[in-house]
Amino acid sequence: MTETITFKLNGKSTTITVDGDRKLLWVLRTDLGLTGTKYGCGRYLCGACTVVIDREAVRSCMLPVREVRGKEVTTIEGLAKGDQLHPLQKAFAEHGAVQCGFCTPGMIMNAYALLLRNPKATREQIIAGMEDNLCRCSAHQRIVKAIESVAAR
Amino acid sequence: MGKTESSIAAKLDRRDFMKFVGGGLVIFFTVESPAEAAQGARPKGFGFGGPGGGAPPDVNAYLRIGEDGKITVFTGKIEQGQGNMTALAQMAADELDVPLESVHMIMGDTDLCPWDMGTFGSMSIRIFGPALRSAAAEARAVLLEMAAEQLKVDKGRLKIEKGVIYSGSDRQSRVTYAQLTKGQKITRKLEQKPAPKPVSQFTLIGQSPVRVDAIEKVTGKARFTGDLRFPGLMYAKVLRPPAHGATLKSADTSEADKYPGATVINQDGLIAVLHEDPEAAEKALDTIKAEFDVPESTLDENNIFEHLVKVAAKPQELERKGDLAAGEKASATLFEAEYLNGYGAHASIETHTAVAKMEGGKLTVWISTQTPFPAQQEIARTLGMQPDKVRVITPYVGGGFGGKSTGLQALEAARLAKITGKPVQVSYNRAEEFFYDSFRPAAIVRIKSGVDANGKMCLWDYHVYYAGSRAAEQFYDVPHNLMRTYGSWMGGGATKAHPFATGAWRAPGANINVFARESQIDIMAARLKVDPLEFRLKNCSDARMRRVLEAAAERFGYKPAVGPSGRGIGIACGIDAESYVAEIAEISVDKGNDIKVRRIVAAQDMGVAVNPTGAIMQMEGCIMMGLGYTLSEDIRFKGGKILTANFDDYSVPKFSNLPEIDAFLVRNDDLPPKGGGEPAIVPVGGAIANALFDAIGVRVFQMPLTPERIARAAKNA
Numbered sequence: 070m071t072e073t074i075t076f077k078l079n080g081k082s083t084t085i086t087v088d089g090d091r092k093l094l095w096v097l098r099t100d101l102g103l104t105g106t107k108y109g110c111g112r113y114l115c116g117a118c119t120v121v122i123d124r125e126a127v128r129s130c131m132l133p134v135r136e137v138r139g140k141e142v143t144t145i146e147g148l149a150k151g152d153q154l155h156p157l158q159k160a161f162a163e164h165g166a167v168q169c170g171f172c173t174p175g176m177i178m179n180a181y182a183l184l185l186r187n188p189k190a191t192r193e194q195i196i197a198g199m200e201d202n203l204c205r206c207s208a209h210q211r212i213v214k215a216i217e218s219v220a221a222r
Numbered sequence: 223m224g225k226t227e228s229s230i231a232a233k234l235d236r237r238d239f240m241k242f243v244g245g246g247l248v249i250f251f252t253v254e255s256p257a258e259a260a261q262g263a264r265p266k267g268f269g270f271g272g273p274g275g276g277a278p279p280d281v282n283a284y285l286r287i288g289e290d291g292k293i294t295v296f297t298g299k300i301e302q303g304q305g306n307m308t309a310l311a312q313m314a315a316d317e318l319d320v321p322l323e324s325v326h327m328i329m330g331d332t333d334l335c336p337w338d339m340g341t342f343g344s345m346s347i348r349i350f351g352p353a354l355r356s357a358a359a360e361a362r363a364v365l366l367e368m369a370a371e372q373l374k375v376d377k378g379r380l381k382i383e384k385g386v387i388y389s390g391s392d393r394q395s396r397v398t399y400a401q402l403t404k405g406q407k408i409t410r411k412l413e414q415k416p417a418p419k420p421v422s423q424f425t426l427i428g429q430s431p432v433r434v435d436a437i438e439k440v441t442g443k444a445r446f447t448g449d450l451r452f453p454g455l456m457y458a459k460v461l462r463p464p465a466h467g468a469t470l471k472s473a474d475t476s477e478a479d480k481y482p483g484a485t486v487i488n489q490d491g492l493i494a495v496l497h498e499d500p501e502a503a504e505k506a507l508d509t510i511k512a513e514f515d516v517p518e519s520t521l522d523e524n525n526i527f528e529h530l531v532k533v534a535a536k537p538q539e540l541e542r543k544g545d546l547a548a549g550e551k552a553s554a555t556l557f558e559a560e561y562l563n564g565y566g567a568h569a570s571i572e573t574h575t576a577v578a579k580m581e582g583g584k585l586t587v588w589i590s591t592q593t594p595f596p597a598q599q600e601i602a603r604t605l606g607m608q609p610d611k612v613r614v615i616t617p618y619v620g621g622g623f624g625g626k627s628t629g630l631q632a633l634e635a636a637r638l639a640k641i642t643g644k645p646v647q648v649s650y651n652r653a654e655e656f657f658y659d660s661f662r663p664a665a666i667v668r669i670k671s672g673v674d675a676n677g678k679m680c681l682w683d684y685h686v687y688y689a690g691s692r693a694a695e696q697f698y699d700v701p702h703n704l705m706r707t708y709g710s711w712m713g714g715g716a717t718k719a720h721p722f723a724t725g726a727w728r729a730p731g732a733n734i735n736v737f738a739r740e741s742q743i744d745i746m747a748a749r750l751k752v753d754p755l756e757f758r759l760k761n762c763s764d765a766r767m768r769r770v771l772e773a774a775a776e777r778f779g780y781k782p783a784v785g786p787s788g789r790g791i792g793i794a795c796g797i798d799a800e801s802y803v804a805e806i807a808e809i810s811v812d813k814g815n816d817i818k819v820r821r822i823v824a825a826q827d828m829g830v831a832v833n834p835t836g837a838i839m840q841m842e843g844c845i846m847m848g849l850g851y852t853l854s855e856d857i858r859f860k861g862g863k864i865l866t867a868n869f870d871d872y873s874v875p876k877f878s879n880l881p882e883i884d885a886f887l888v889r890n891d892d893l894p895p896k897g898g899g900e901p902a903i904v905p906v907g908g909a910i911a912n913a914l915f916d917a918i919g920v921r922v923f924q925m926p927l928t929p930e931r932i933a934r935a936a937k938n939a
Contacts, residue, residue, distance in 0.1 A: 171572040
């Protein structure tokens with residue numbers, strides 16, 4: 070059913086008229102042109118589609134878009150302030166936590182929510198919190214170090 | 223100087239080509255190596271299909287110093303996460319004495335780049351890199367000559383700093399690359415390789431700058447194939463068979479035809495639904511009622527090995543040394559074992575994706591591929607088009623590992639774009655990705671080995687089915703040695719042995735070969751009651767191997783012990799892509815026979831490391847990915863039906879599996895750069911299997927080393 074949905078997207082009020090059953094991931098990637106959020110499995114198993122909704126990491130691949138009505142959605146495109154990278158983005162680049170880069174947006178968004186909830190997360194908490202984000206290039210060691218470096222600040 | 227041309231450059235339509243590349247100084251170069259030649263010759267008429275036509279036919283790449291002084295390298299190689307975009311740029315920048323930012327890489331575009339067979343085999347730096355450095359050295363020499371003429375000084379007095387050439391110490395007498403190349407249209411073909419810089423003069427090689435693609439990738443700006451958007455772009459979903467080998471009996475598309483906004487294509491066996499919303503395309507596809515004939519098959523992941531041996535091709539003899547009968551006679555103790563490994567998926571997080579767009583008779587196809595040129599060839603052939611009317615462009619690839627060397631999705635996107643005249647995207651969902659993956663083939667290794675009364679190896683009778691010989695070449699000192707290969711990872715031979723497609727998987731065939739060899743070595747050491755490191759060193763005189771073994775042992779703090787010592791420590795080593803690696807794993811095994819890998823130390827000699835951090839990142843990735851094939855990854859199937867459909871039934875390594883990985887380079891500047899993308903994955907299985915034996919005295923001969931297999935082996939022990 071077509072409905073009008075207003076929400077905050079990367080800090081800006083956004084109104085879309087769409088079938089509310091459509092999944093947030095595909096609305097972001099097609100209608101809204103935000104392709105940083107990726108499809109990986111379609112079943113909440115890999116985390117490539119992770120966005121942050123009201124400070125919580127959420128998988129967007131199975132989430133009906135109507136669920137974001139009135140909420141605040143942040144995608145990877147909304148993390149940097151202009152040219153000023155978010156500390157996590159900087160840390161991922163500097164620690165070599167990026168290889169093919171396809172899982173990276175989901176990783177960073179998941180870590181972002183993790184640190185919002187627990188700014189001084191320990192290594193164990195980081196590993197537990199990142200568990201369901203998959204990286205096939207297997208850069209896990211550097212991803213953990215990158216997140217640790219931000220958590221330690 | 224502007225008039226200078228080599229004989230080959232004179233043959234090209236230089237004006238057209240320079241118009242296309244935009245002037246300046248262009249150096250063409252050819253990669254000459256047996257490895258590259260073995261990849262297959264360039265077919266006539268492919269590569270340079272576009273405005274680039276007119277470049278010499280035998281070049282593999284070229285670099286240009288533009289009229290703005292910026293350097294552009296054009297290569298058919300692609301970036302799939304391994305970091306070659308950065309390391310190749312470093313090599314060019316170092317040789318030309320310019321900052322890294324001055325070098326721009328154009329990769330995997332069949333109109334702009336010359337023919338290249340593909341990105342695999344850890345060859346970008348090892349094979350392509352030296353030619354690139356030579357070309358850069360040639361460009362530097364040409365620029366120095368031009369500068370000498372312009373500044374009216376002897377060439378020997380010139381110094382280059384950041385793309386500016388100075389006359390000795392006179393900072394006023396100077397000319398920039400941009401000033402030299404402005405208005406020039408110079409082409410050169412690299413004929414004689416000028417000597418590139420010696421190691422002592424490296425400025426950028428050996429450094430680890432932040433990857434050139436990192437910022438785009440952390441901001442979501444990096445464009446992968448599925449991120450491309452065009453007006454009128456249609457998302458296509460294709461009807462899939464339930465099993466490999468199934469044939470379509472009937473398809474009723476009447477519901478899909480009525481689906482709002484959907485276009486149904488049913489042509490020559492290709493049934494697809496196109497929609498501007500990818501979810502709607504999928505929904506409409508689901509309404510198609512199709513019937514298939516599915517061939518009966520009882521083959522599954524358990525009985526496949528028996529079948530594979532039965533239908534195996536005749537063996538090829540490789541590596542013959544001495545005489546097996548004499549070796550057996552000399553043996554005081556004989557050892558026989560069989561090693562198995564099932565099918566494995568690449569499981570890149572980016573699924574196979576392609577976007578095709580037809581414009582004025584020319585088809586452009588963006589593909590997540592490791593092989594843009596063979597893809598161009600296949601598309602042209604399938605669509606009956608002239609190759610110069612097909613352009614393949616490779617955006618960033620979201621992981622390949624060998625799996626993106628094939629791609630049905632590109633043919634489908636191309637066909638659908640040609641049929642509809644609209645831009646069309648085909649992107650596999652995860653189930654399609656598992657279904658159409660070219661799996662690492664199931665493989666079998668049988669070894670008969672022997673040691674003499676002095677504990678020296680004297681027999682190595684090696685049989686490998688469906689994995690080929692990679693990393694199986696014997697480096698231990700064995701006087702009587704024969705390797706026989708039955709089919710290879712490239713295919714089961716003429717017998718169609720596998721029920722579905724198989725192909726290259728990171729270090730193809732090498733993982734089972736090294737698992738088998740290194741397990742066999744450990745079995746011999748344990749029987750002789752010799753420490754496994756000592757046994758290896760006693761039987762190996764290869765200096766590079768001894769060095770990495772000793773370096774790994776030192777870093778690990780290795781204390782000799784006869785296995786099983788109860789400590790859970792295992793060693794394995796191997797050679798791949800000309801690099802040497804030794805790994806020591808430390809594990810624990812819980813009551814449920816679950817292996818927890820606590821620590822892996824890895825020492826690698828890869829010659830000169832162009833970007834040491836990048837190389838170590840590849841080693842770490844290899845080790846972590848290697849835990850998957852060793853411990854958990856196994857494709858389940860029934861005949862051509864693939865039962866594994868998503869990450870819940872294919873368990874790839876996750877954060878909680880992360881051991882402490884201490885990967886380091888054993889410096890060897892005497893050798894040019896060797897392979898880095900694959901070598902460190904090859905010893906992982908062997909090291910962990912040996913650590914398992916050391917921990918609980920149980921040997922498992924089939925990977926993955928699952929709790930069930932460990933329990934069974936423990937019961938039989």
